[in-house]
Amino acid sequence: MARFLEYQGKEWLAKAGMPVPKGRPASTPEEARQAAEWIGGPVAVKGQVQAGGRGKAGIVKLVNTPEEAAKVASEILAKTVKGFPIHQVLIEEKLDIKKEYYCSFVVNGAREARSPMLMFSTEGGMDIEGVAEELIIKANIDPIFGLQMYDAIDICVKAGIPDKDLNKFAAFLTKLSATYKKYDCQTLEINPFVMTGNGDLVCADCKMEIDNSSVNRHPEFGIRIARDLPGEPTELDIIGWSIEETDARGTGFLMNMGYDEKSPGYVGYHPIGGGSAMMGLDALNQVGLKPANYADTSGNPVGSKIYRVAKCVLSQPNIDGYLLGGFMMANQEQWHHANAMVKVLREILPKRPGMPCVLLLCGNREDESLEIMRNGLKDMMTEDGPGKRIEIYGKEYVTDTKFIGERLLALSTEYRAEKEA
Amino acid sequence: MLEIKEKSISVLIDTSKCGTCETKACEVACKKYARGILAIVDGKPSVAHLSESQVLRLGTECLACEIACLFEGNKAISIDVSVVGLPEYVARRGLAY
Numbered sequence: 013m014a015r016f017l018e019y020q021g022k023e024w025l026a027k028a029g030m031p032v033p034k035g036r037p038a039s040t041p042e043e044a045r046q047a048a049e050w051i052g053g054p055v056a057v058k059g060q061v062q063a064g065g066r067g068k069a070g071i072v073k074l075v076n077t078p079e080e081a082a083k084v085a086s087e088i089l090a091k092t093v094k095g096f097p098i099h100q101v102l103i104e105e106k107l108d109i110k111k112e113y114y115c116s117f118v119v120n121g122a123r124e125a126r127s128p129m130l131m132f133s134t135e136g137g138m139d140i141e142g143v144a145e146e147l148i149i150k151a152n153i154d155p156i157f158g159l160q161m162y163d164a165i166d167i168c169v170k171a172g173i174p175d176k177d178l179n180k181f182a183a184f185l186t187k188l189s190a191t192y193k194k195y196d197c198q199t200l201e202i203n204p205f206v207m208t209g210n211g212d213l214v215c216a217d218c219k220m221e222i223d224n225s226s227v228n229r230h231p232e233f234g235i236r237i238a239r240d241l242p243g244e245p246t247e248l249d250i251i252g253w254s255i256e257e258t259d260a261r262g263t264g265f266l267m268n269m270g271y272d273e274k275s276p277g278y279v280g281y282h283p284i285g286g287g288s289a290m291m292g293l294d295a296l297n298q299v300g301l302k303p304a305n306y307a308d309t310s311g312n313p314v315g316s317k318i319y320r321v322a323k324c325v326l327s328q329p330n331i332d333g334y335l336l337g338g339f340m341m342a343n344q345e346q347w348h349h350a351n352a353m354v355k356v357l358r359e360i361l362p363k364r365p366g367m368p369c370v371l372l373l374c375g376n377r378e379d380e381s382l383e384i385m386r387n388g389l390k391d392m393m394t395e396d397g398p399g400k401r402i403e404i405y406g407k408e409y410v411t412d413t414k415f416i417g418e419r420l421l422a423l424s425t426e427y428r429a430e431k432e433a
Numbered sequence: 434m435l436e437i438k439e440k441s442i443s444v445l446i447d448t449s450k451c452g453t454c455e456t457k458a459c460e461v462a463c464k465k466y467a468r469g470i471l472a473i474v475d476g477k478p479s480v481a482h483l484s485e486s487q488v489l490r491l492g493t494e495c496l497a498c499e500i501a502c503l504f505e506g507n508k509a510i511s512i513d514v515s516v517v518g519l520p521e522y523v524a525r526r527g528l529a530y
Contacts (some may be wrong), residue, residue, distance in 0.1 A: 247522055254517040259441060261494075273526070316442050316494035320516045327519060329526045347466055353497045355512070363528075388500055 014222040014235045017060040019102040021220035024233075028191040031214045033102030044085030047103035048078040054106040057081055057157075059088040059098040067138050069093045074106055076190070096243050108215060112137035112204035115185060117192040120152055126136055128153040128192060132185065134171050136204035140365055159189035177207075180229025184213045194228030239267070248305060248324065255320045262344070264321045270303035273329045276428060278304040279420065280325040283337040284349070284373075285310035292337030295417035301424065304328050312344035318352035326360045326367075332424035333368035333401075339410060342375030350381035354388030359401065365398035366430060368423030372416055374407040382406050401427060437470075437480055439492035443513045444499070450509035451477040459510060462501035468492040 016024070022032040037060065038044040059071030067071050071091055073084045085101045092098070105172055114136030126145035129409045133140070149171045153159050164182035173181050184205070189318045191199045199217040208214060222230065227238035237253045238247045245253070252266030273276050279296065281303035283289035291306060296303060307325055309318045326334055336353065338346070353371060361367060373381050385404050392399030401423045409415055437444040438517050446459075459478050463471040468491045471478045478498075494514075502510040 131522075247518070251516065251522060252519040314494040315496035316439075316512075316514050319514050320497060323514075323516055324519060324522075326524050327528065329528060345466075347497070348495055351466070351500050354500050355496055355514075384500065387504060 013226055014224060014233070014238050015062055015241075016218075016220045016222075017062065018058065018099070018218050019060055019100070020297065021218035022102075022215065024195060024220065025191065025215055025218055027215050028187075028194060030187060030191060031212065032218075033104045033214060033216065035102055037100045037102050038085060039089075039100050041082040041086040041089070044101055044103050045082035047317075048075070048081035051103065051105050055081055056102075056104045056106055057084045058102040058104065059091065059093065060102055061093050061096045061098050063094040063096055065094070071098060089213060107206055107214060108209040109206045109216070109375070110209050110211075111207045112216070113144070113206070113213075114140050114148070114203045115188065115205060116199065116201035116203065117189060117197065118201075123150045123348040127155045128158075130159060130167065130185065130189065132171055134173070135204075140203055142384055151261075153189060154194075155301055158193050159186045161186055164189075177211075182209075195220070196223045196229060197221060198223045210237070212307050241267070248328070251324055252307075252321075255317060255324075259317060261315075262311040262317060263308050264313050264317035265306070265308040266321050266324055267306050269303050269305050271302075271328065277331060278302050278328075278331055279368075279424065280328055280331045280334040281305055281337070282307045282309070282322055282325045282335060283339070284308070284342060285338075285340055288337055288339040288342075291411070291413050292335060292338035292416075295337065295339075295413035295420070296335070297417075298414055299391040299417040299421035301332070301421060304331050309349065310342070310344065313348065315352045315355075316349040318349050319356050322352060322356045323360065326356065326364075331367075332428055333370070333420050335416070335420055336369070336371040336373065338373045338375070339413065339416075340374065341407065341410060344375070345377050346373050346375055346381040347377045347384060350384035350388075353385055354408060357402070358391060358392065361392060361398040361402075366401055366427055368401040368403075368420060369399070369404070370416060370420045370423065372405045372409060374410040378406050435478065436494070437488060438485075439494050440489055441514070442494050445511050445513065447479055448477040450507040454507045454509070458501035458503045458505035459498040462497040467495040471498060483511045491502075496511035 019037045026032045038047050041113050054076045057073050071088045075081050075084050088101050089098055114133040116131045117128050130151050135143045147378050149167050151167050161182055164185045165178050166180045168178050199221040202215045204216050206214055206216045224238040227235050246268040248268040255264045279301050283292040307321050309321050346400050389399050389402055393402050435446040435448050445491045457473050463469050470491050471482055472482055482515050499510045499512045
């Protein structure tokens with residue numbers, strides 16, 4: 013899912029006519045001070061990061077003056093939460109909160125539903141996970157017509173909203189349901205939405221995630237990559253996306269795994285298929301190696317796509333090796349992998365001589381595929397050749413993660429020692 | 434020089450090297466690993482019997498002709514498979530590939 017930060021989600025909520033507090037993002041303390049001045053009066057300074065529990069993490073603070081806003085923004089912008097550095101804060105008017113509520117529209121994938129589902133509770137705010145099940149009212153929503161006013165009123169009655177406020181709450185929820193549909197959301201969670209001292213309902217927070225498959229219908233969002241990423245896409249993520257963006261001939265997936273491009277013990281990781289990828293991670297974990305990236309070339313991709321993924325994986329700086337992890341008896345024709353591997357390794361290894369490459373390829377057309385790789389790389393796999401640390405394995409090792417991991421570790425240890433000598 | 438443009442790659446064939454090739458391994462590989470778009474005409478590979486749209490539709494970008502020609506033929510084929518953004522990525526890191 014393509015995820016928005018809170019301030020981005022709120023901008024789209026506002027455009028859909030939903031009530032949100034006055035506010036704007038800031039990337040520096042000075043911008044924070046200016047934003048607080050523009051708002052006037054006490055403000056909230058909220059760190060913008062794709063992670064829950066921001067209040068507990070200490071990145072949501074209330075202040076009274078623009079100077080305080082700048083100081084607090086400076087502190088928050090220096091923080092990292094759950095591994096994510098904070099690049100922006102949202103400066104927002106402080107709300108006069110009378111009560112906090114929770115609502116979330118999600119996709120209910122259960123066989124009997126397969127529709128949007130509304131979850132609504134009068135116990136919103138922090139620790140929603142700890143609210144008793146019976147206090148969260150759930151209702152499936154018609155995917156075509158959305159939440160209707162009469163259904164919304166019924167839900168609000170069940171939740172215990174007083175009669176005098178039923179229309180107000182039902183109107184809020186039906187409008188939010190229309191917003192969920194309009195933006196093709198996967199998730200739209202407002203926790204909390206609040207009733208102010210004046211009796212107005214306002215979206216005090218916003219978690220908005222867009223269905224990846226619908227991103228092409230929303231150029232207005234400016235989403236570069238329709239993928240589940242923990243934060244801003246890296247350069248490698250963007251390159252990986254370009255391989256898949258207009259080419260549906262099998263999977264050619266590639267994404268960064270937080271590799272800092274310097275630390276030792278990382279290898280270029282090129283699994284074939286999701287289950288195989290998990291076994292490959294077992295292979296690496298068992299010997300203390302780490303994947304610099306994630307990849308997947310399954311679903312019978314064309315040779316060019318496999319080549320592109322492999323070339324990107326192998327092009328990462330300072331990796332200690334490369335693992336083609338075909339830990340499965342694949343149905344796809346493996347000779348496309350074989351031809352792609354020969355081409356890419358013949359290009360890359362002369363420039364990175366001696367880099368360990370453990371190639372495990374099993375399944376359909378396996379014998380011919382292994383033969384293509386052995387013949388195609390034979391002249392490089394000599395004692396002093398650039399491919400001296402290429403090792404090629406087939407079905408005898410398809411589940412032997414320990415052996416494959418140990419081979420890669422031995423080769424990469426040797427390679428690193430050679431580089432450092 | 435023959436250039437065959439597929440959906441996302443260019444296959445370049447130096448046909449001046451093909452006259453003395455005895456194996457025509459490219460054609461064999463094309464039939465075995467893909468849909469056999471390469472034909473041998475006057476001793477050289479050709480796709481002249483197909484329209485451009487047929488080449489685009491039938492070409493599977495399997496890369497097999499290049500590998501086959503490299504080891505069994507006269508080293509006449511090179512396939513350009515560009516990766517958007519990768520040259521800039523490696524250049525920014527001072528790498529030479």
